[in-house]
Amino acid sequence: MSKLWGGRFEKKPEEWVDEFNASISFDQELVLEDIEGSIAHVKMLQKCEILNEVDAKKILSGLQELYIEAENGSLQYSVEYEDIHLNIEKMLIDKIGDTGGKLHTGRSRNDQIATDMHLYLKRRTAEIIDLLDELQQKLLHQAEENIETIIPGYTHLQRAQPISFAHHLLAYFWMLERDKERMKDGLKRIDISPLGAGALAGTTFPIDRNFSAELLGFNSVYENSLDAVSDRDFILEFLSSSSIVMTHLSRLAEEFILWSTEEFQFIELDDAFTTGSSIMPQKKNPDMAELVRGKTGRVNGHLTSLLTVLKGLPLAYNKDMQEDKEGMFDTVKTVVGSLKIFIGMVKTMKVKKENMKKAVGEDFSNATELADYLAVRNIPFRQAHEIVGKLVLHCIQNNMFLKDLPLHVYKDASPVIEDDVYDILAPTSAVERRNSYGGTGFQQVKYQIEKAKGKVELSLQK
Numbered sequence: 001m002s003k004l005w006g007g008r009f010e011k012k013p014e015e016w017v018d019e020f021n022a023s024i025s026f027d028q029e030l031v032l033e034d035i036e037g038s039i040a041h042v043k044m045l046q047k048c049e050i051l052n053e054v055d056a057k058k059i060l061s062g063l064q065e066l067y068i069e070a071e072n073g074s075l076q077y078s079v080e081y082e083d084i085h086l087n088i089e090k091m092l093i094d095k096i097g098d099t100g101g102k103l104h105t106g107r108s109r110n111d112q113i114a115t116d117m118h119l120y121l122k123r124r125t126a127e128i129i130d131l132l133d134e135l136q137q138k139l140l141h142q143a144e145e146n147i148e149t150i151i152p153g154y155t156h157l158q159r160a161q162p163i164s165f166a167h168h169l170l171a172y173f174w175m176l177e178r179d180k181e182r183m184k185d186g187l188k189r190i191d192i193s194p195l196g197a198g199a200l201a202g203t204t205f206p207i208d209r210n211f212s213a214e215l216l217g218f219n220s221v222y223e224n225s226l227d228a229v230s231d232r233d234f235i236l237e238f239l240s241s242s243s244i245v246m247t248h249l250s251r252l253a254e255e256f257i258l259w260s261t262e263e264f265q266f267i268e269l270d271d272a273f274t275t276g277s278s279i280m281p282q283k284k285n286p287d288m289a290e291l292v293r294g295k296t297g298r299v300n301g302h303l304t305s306l307l308t309v310l311k312g313l314p315l316a317y318n319k320d321m322q323e324d325k326e327g328m329f330d331t332v333k334t335v336v337g338s339l340k341i342f343i344g345m346v347k348t349m350k351v352k353k354e355n356m357k358k359a360v361g362e363d364f365s366n367a368t369e370l371a372d373y374l375a376v377r378n379i380p381f382r383q384a385h386e387i388v389g390k391l392v393l394h395c396i397q398n399n400m401f402l403k404d405l406p407l408h409v410y411k412d413a414s415p416v417i418e419d420d421v422y423d424i425l426a427p428t429s430a431v432e433r434r435n436s437y438g439g440t441g442f443q444q445v446k447y448q449i450e451k452a453k454g455k456v457e458l459s460l461q462k
Contacts, residue, residue: 022079024087026326031070033119034084034112037195039063040215041107044196050106050205055099062096063103084116085109106207108199110229110317115195117328119216121238122190124332125183131339132180132245133459136173138346140452143169147445150427151266151356152365161368162360162427163440165351170445173452175248180459182241189234193218197228200316230316232306232324239303242331246296249338253289256345260286265355270348273341288345292338299334302327360427364392366402369430370421377416387413 013021039060046056066088069075081087086109093100143166153163193213196203202225209221222228259266269286277283309323360366367388374384391413395401403425410417423429435441438448 019079022082023322023325024077024079024081024083026329027084027113027116028075028077028087029325029329030084030113030116030120031075031088032067033116034088035063035067035070036119037112037115037216038088038103039067040212041195042103043215044208044212045105045205047211048206048208050207051102055102058096058099059092059103062092062100065095066091083109083113085112106198106203106205107196108229110199111194111197111225114197114229114231115193115216117235117325118190118192118194118218121234121328121332122187122217124336125187125190125238128242128245128332128335128339129180129183131336131343132176132183133456135339135343135346136176136180136452137456138343139169139173139176140449140456142166142346142349142351143173143445143449143452146351146353147442147449148428149351149353149356150360150431152359152363153440159363159365162365162430164431164442164445165356166445166449167440170448170452172248172252176245177455179241179245179248182244183238186234186237186241188219189237191219192234193221194228194231195221197222197225200226200229226315230313230321232310232321235324235328236303236306236310239299239306239327239331242335243296243300243303245335246292246299246338249342250293250296252342253293256289256349257286257293260284264359266352266359268350268352269345270350272348273345288341292341295334295338299331302331357427361403362401364395364402366425366427366430367392369424369433370402373421373424374414374416379414379416 042051042056042059042063045051046053051059066075075087075091077084077087078090081090089100089103092103146165146169149165150162151165151168152159153161153168193209193216195212195216196207196209213219213221222231256267256269258264260269269284269289271284273286273288274284275287277285305327306324309320313320370391371381371384371388374387375381379387391402391405391409394409395405403422407417407419407421410421424433431440432442435444438444
């Protein structure tokens, strides 16, 4: 049989040209969506009396058989028929005869592929939102277990101020909350049906686009047929949101990698998410975290790639747009896999509380507490900053910490300092007293956890 579009052509392409042109090697990922879209299209054609009942039933029966075979993984695809649409149409014609050729009445592959991708991304975005929910729950559980676990907080990767470990973990909870909101908002643009827009100009058949959209569970239809077949901004938005998700996961991966080193020893990752060395028996490498960190560049690349593909395209469809799918599929696979890895890592990681406690007891992360102590006693903060800086230098030169300084040294630095300064310098006190809204104080962290629980519960109810 000749190609389904081959009527005006005098010769067939060479085999290697077919292979270069074809997308079936990757767009077979859309097989279920493609058949679902076709089923809705046929039901609409029957409703609008464009197809008679006998033909419609015959086509629907064939499509439903193909759907079952697709679910079972028993369909065989051919490069000769280029893409998922022509492969399915050819299989349908082979199954039910020439009546199968009526399937494509009133539509084009242009609106067909756009419909497939809208259906695909609608489902996979919902899956990603569920995984974000699950990761948030695991972070929240660890936070509840570590409200009064104190860890050094860093800026420039230098010790800055002591903070609650729960507070640190909750920072990622709220990043993921915004990621989830972006994904949910993106669904508004995904939840639109292009079906029935035709190649670019609509169709002369009296179709009912709203009916087919309703059958497919779409909230609305594209208002402009050119826009419907040319639009890929819903994929761009998904890729952008996914890049931000991966960036957040990459940052947490970096912290897990650092915290699990011998130098930090703040956490230990479960064996299930680490690997060994082929030559060094003692090694326990955080490979899963490193892979997530590395795969972030891959997702960012897919966003840049599609932006570049689309930037110079005139309306409507162009073959360049075939390049929209592989990056989308790979991004879904990467984000889903990365979230599942992190759900497992966060759930099973061991928090080494004593090592964290020791770390904040042997540094200068309490220096700000001393500066604030002086400021409360009516010393201008800039002067207080200089006084404390000189005390820190004295400690460094004498191999000691602020908590080790005798009171007379403090008195020499500033007569307003009393023996209560040692209570202020204690890491637990330093954290506990930071009770500004959103701060790391234990009461604020508890309040934050309650708000986070409310977000999770609200999400689970939907």
